[in-house]
Amino acid sequence: MTDLLELSLLQLRQMLGAGEVSARSYVDDCLTRIAAIDAQIEAWTFLDPDHARAQADALDARRAAGLPLGPLHGVPIGIKDIIDTADMPTENGAAGDAGRRPAQDAVLIARLRAAGAVIMGKTVTTELAYFAPGKTRNPYAQDRTPGGSSSGSAAAVASGMVPAAIGTQTNGSIIRPAAFCGAVGFKPTHGLVPRTGALLQSAPLDTIGPLTRSVADAAALVDVIRGPDPGDPDSRPAAAGALLDTVLSDPPVPPRLAFVRSPVWDRASADTQTVFADLVAMLRGQCEEITLPPSFDDAHRHHRTLMFGGFARNLAGYAAHADRLSDQMRQALTDAAAVSAGDYLAALSARDALTAELADLLTGYDAILTPSAPGEAPAVDTTGDPAFNTIWSLLGMPAVTLPLFAGASGLPIGVQLVAARNDDARLLRTARWLDTRVLSDAAGTTDTSV
Secondary structure: OHHHHOOOHHHHHHHHHHOOOOHHHHHHHHHHHHHHHHHHHOOEEEOOHHHHHHHHHHHHHHHHOOOOOOOOOOOEEEEEOOEOOOOOOOOOOOHHHOOOOOOOOOHHHHHHHHOOOEEEEEEOOOHHHOOOOOOOOEOOEOOEOOOOOOHHHHHHHHOOOOOEEEEEEOOOOOHHHHHHHOOEEEEOOOOOOOOOOEOOOOOOOOEEEEEEOOHHHHHHHHHHHOOOOOOOOOOOOOOOOOHHHHHOOOOOOOOOEEEOOOOOHHHOOHHHHHHHHHHHHHOOOOEEEOOOOHHHHHHHHHHHHHHHHHHHHHOHHHHHHHHHOOHHHHHHHHHHHOOOHHHHHHHHHHHHHHHHHHHHHOOOOOEEEEEOOOOOOOEOOOOOOOOOOHHHHHOOOOEEEEEEEEOOOOOEEEEEEEOOOOOHHHHHHHHHHHHHHHHHHHOOOOOOOO
16 A cells, blocks of 8 residues: 555556456555544545545446546546535635535546546645635644645645645745745646636636646646646647647756746745755856846735735735634735726736746746755644745746655755746656655765656
């Protein structure tokens, strides 16, 4: 059982597709793992073991009948509890939504089911995917936060309960928890994955993506759920070809990285600053530091305007029952009500200008190299600081975090790579290259191949 639970999604789907392991037996292994450890981690807000087994049994019957199998046949996936599931509650981490039962699946859930995935259950989210912590604990240390808002998704994957989970990001809600929990987190280009049927916070910012055990796993999962949907006007057609094919290929030339401290470098812990100094030195000849222009000093303010402007439109109804909200959420809705239409439109214009400015800076580079979070996971009464994610979320750029290092306490420190919009495939290929390069260096070899 332990060996199976340590497999990557790609390894697992090969075994499931070949019939070397049944969907039911693997789901049972996951459920056994959950029963053994989730009382301490509390990654799940809804889990019906019998329903998970029934999905697996139906998939095994399909295989036994000789019917075509999907690319995720039998693979259990955890779903952040702001994404609608017709057969399970979707409560958005909010007391006012307790017991809420959606009428239909979100589009991405329908795509996962069509691909043969087992929708394992709903993972814990912070309240309305904002800052108030949920019940989940970091798998590495139960007195530390797993991050947020995709708290349960990160913890479930990092602790081996499921091979993959779905999260969302408006500021740092995929990258930060993945970094704190030692998982791979991928925030695709804004609009690559449709949000139809997911809680909307801010349309210019909200993005859906996976938390997995490897970069290739993230690519395989996004290949299934990406593509436009009429219900999400920000979704757009994707270029032909699978992300996974590019990720598994060799870069035609060694990638070039731009190390960016960003305007919030003073928030980076001593451990993080040391890690990046060593990493940039290790990548000598392939990495150089660039400095963002002064115009980026206002990026965090523009992001806040767009996020709170979105709150005013999409979450204002929750203010009618303010007594059921956390202090953080009540204050956010108060601040949201103060955002003017002029400020909102000005922030959109500033975002577009910064996007064009950064595109020019990135000429000649494959990706930006920057921290995923200030440092190791802080105490459990917070979800941590998303400051190192804000600019990239504002600009809708794809970002991925890799669990490459540890801090003084032995907890993970993530390394974030960011690329230009719509350059998701090359970003993930570069991330896989960097992962291999760091592991090779740690092993004392000079192998830099993918």
